[in-house]
Amino acid sequence: MLKFDSQTLELINVSYRGTDITRRRMENMAALVPKPGERLLDLGCGQGLMTEELARAVGPTGEVIGVDPSPDMRAEAETRCAAQPNIRILDGNAGELPVEDGSFDGAVSLQVFEYVSDIASALADLQRKLRPGGRLVIGDMQWDTLSWASDDPDRMQRMRLAWERHVAEPNVPALLPSALETAGFHLVEMRPLPFTAVDLRPDGLPFMMLHLMRGYAIQNELLPAEEVEAWFEEQQERSREGRFFFSLTHFIAVAIRR
Numbered sequence: 001m002l003k004f005d006s007q008t009l010e011l012i013n014v015s016y017r018g019t020d021i022t023r024r025r026m027e028n029m030a031a032l033v034p035k036p037g038e039r040l041l042d043l044g045c046g047q048g049l050m051t052e053e054l055a056r057a058v059g060p061t062g063e064v065i066g067v068d069p070s071p072d073m074r075a076e077a078e079t080r081c082a083a084q085p086n087i088r089i090l091d092g093n094a095g096e097l098p099v100e101d102g103s104f105d106g107a108v109s110l111q112v113f114e115y116v117s118d119i120a121s122a123l124a125d126l127q128r129k130l131r132p133g134g135r136l137v138i139g140d141m142q143w144d145t146l147s148w149a150s151d152d153p154d155r156m157q158r159m160r161l162a163w164e165r166h167v168a169e170p171n172v173p174a175l176l177p178s179a180l181e182t183a184g185f186h187l188v189e190m191r192p193l194p195f196t197a198v199d200l201r202p203d204g205l206p207f208m209m210l211h212l213m214r215g216y217a218i219q220n221e222l223l224p225a226e227e228v229e230a231w232f233e234e235q236q237e238r239s240r241e242g243r244f245f246f247s248l249t250h251f252i253a254v255a256i257r258r
C-alpha cells in the first residue's frame with residue numbers, strides 16, 4: 001500500500017490546497033453539517049486540514065479529535081492545529097479507535113477507507129464511538145470510474161492496475177450501502193462528486209496522481225521504469241497539445257447511527 005510518509009506529504013501538499021482536493025474536503029465537511037459545541041471525530045485526519053476547519057466550525061465549546069496511524073502525518077497535523085485548543089491529534093487505526101464509546105456527535109473519514117483492510121470492523125467501531133443519532137460521513141473514490149485518455153490504452157490499463165495495488169479496496173463506495181446497514185447505520189445519501197480535467201494543472205488531482213502513480217509503480221517495481229516514464233511523458237505531452245482528458249468520481253456516503 002501507499003506509505004504516508006514525509007515524501008508522500010511533499011508530493012500531496014500543493015494539491016491538497018488546490019481547487020480539486022479543497023472542493024472534495026469542503027463537500028465532505030458540508031455533508032457532516034458540523035454544529036457549534038459538537039464533539040467530532042476526523043478518522044485518518046492526515047495533515048489535519050479538515051480537522052482544523054472542523055474545529056473552527058464547532059467553536060471553542062466543541063472539540064475535534066483527529067486520529068491517524070502515520071507519525072509523519074500526525075506531526076504535520078499537530079503543527080497545523082497547535083494554535084487551536086479544541087483539537088487533539090491521536091495515534092490510532094480504524095477499527096481500534098483510542099476514544100470513548102458513544103462520545104461523538106459526528107465522524108468523518110475522507111479518503112481513508114480504501115486503505116482499511118477490515119471495513120466491517122472499522123464501521124462497527126465507529127458505530128460504538130458515535131452516540132445514537134450521530135452522523136457519519138465517508139468519502140472515497142470509486143476507482144473503477146476512472147477514465148483517462150491515452151494513445152496507448154494497454155499501457156494505461158497496466159498503470160491503472162499497478163495503481164490499484166496502492167489501496168486495500170479500490171471500490172469502497174459500492175461496498176458501503178450494505179456494510180453500513182450491517183454495522184448499524186442508516187444510509188441517508190450516496191452523493192457523487194465527479195472530477196473532470198482537460199489539462200494538467202499543477203494544483204489539480206490528475207497532476208498529483210500522475211506523480212504518485214509514477215513513483216508508486218517504479219519504487220515497487222510493478223512495471224519497467226521506461227514504460228512508466230513513457231506514460232508520464234505522454235500525459236504531459238497530451239496536456240500541452242490540448243488532448244488531455246481525465247475523469248474520476250468520488251462518492252460521499254452520509255449515514256446516521258441507529
Ligand SMILES: C[S@@+](CC[C@H](N)C(=O)[O-])C[C@H]1O[C@@H](n2cnc3c(N)ncnc32)[C@H](O)[C@@H]1O
Nearest residue numbers: 004044045046070073093094110111112115116
Ligand atoms: C489520502 S490521506 C487523507 C487524509 C485526510 N483525511 C484528508 O483527506 O486530507 C489517507 C490517510 O489515511 C491514513 N490511514 C491509512 N490507513 C489507516 C487506517 N487503517 N486507519 C486510520 N487512518 C489510516 C493515512 O495515514 C493518511 O493520513
